[in-house]
Amino acid sequence: MSNCPPIPNLACALGSMLDFQFNMAKSGLPAWLRVRNFPDVQNEEAIQLGFDLQPTGGKGGVGTTDMRIMPQPIIENVSMHNIGQSLGKLLFGARKFTVSQTFVCNAMAQLHLQQWRDVWEHPKIVGIVTEGVLFSIESVGHTDIQGCPVTWELLCNANERK
Numbered sequence: 625m626s627n628c629p630p631i632p633n634l635a636c637a638l639g640s641m642l643d644f645q646f647n648m649a650k651s652g653l654p655a656w657l658r659v660r661n662f663p664d665v666q667n668e669e670a671i672q673l674g675f676d677l678q679p680t681g682g683k684g685g686v687g688t689t690d691m692r693i694m695p696q697p698i699i700e701n702v703s704m705h706n707i708g709q710s711l712g713k714l715l716f717g718a719r720k721f722t723v724s725q726t727f728v729c730n731a732m733a734q735l736h737l738q739q740w741r742d743v744w745e746h747p748k749i750v751g752i753v754t755e756g757v758l759f760s761i762e763s764v765g766h767t768d769i770q771g772c773p774v775t776w777e778l779l780c781n782a783n784e785r786k
Contacts, residue, residue: 656690
């Protein structure tokens with residue numbers, strides 16, 4: 625099962641309905657959460673003191689892994705108005721990803737994370753990939769029912785150009 629705490633009945637029922645909508649009614653482009661296979665060496669104390677560390681070892685020492693976001697998220701372009709109001713935080717080509725709590729619970733279990741927000745903010749998380757473009761996660765918000773998240777809204781920048 626998942627690492628998620630028990631969810632109140634109303635939130636659970638509405639979460640199931642939203643998952644159905646994500647899967648059937650609003651299914652769009654596939655997207656993946658890109659996860660780094662090694663610790664972020666830039667944040668290590670030795671690096672900050674000027675030592676040069678190189679990841680070594682066997683499996684899991686290099687590269688990234690892409691986790692398919694299921695049910696598929698709703699992906700929307702961010703309006704030019706909202707980009708202008710972001711005070712330079714968002715760039716043209718930014719997207720809003722709406723992701724189900726079901727994916728968050730599954731990712732928590734797979735990545736051995738303790739908090740819901742860690743799925744988006746952990747140092748191992750690189751960003752979201754869709755249409756061959758990597759998006760960095762700039763802002764994380766969620767919609768709650770009875771104190772439990774049912775959807776996550778992610779504002780993301782396209783760091784790459786097609």
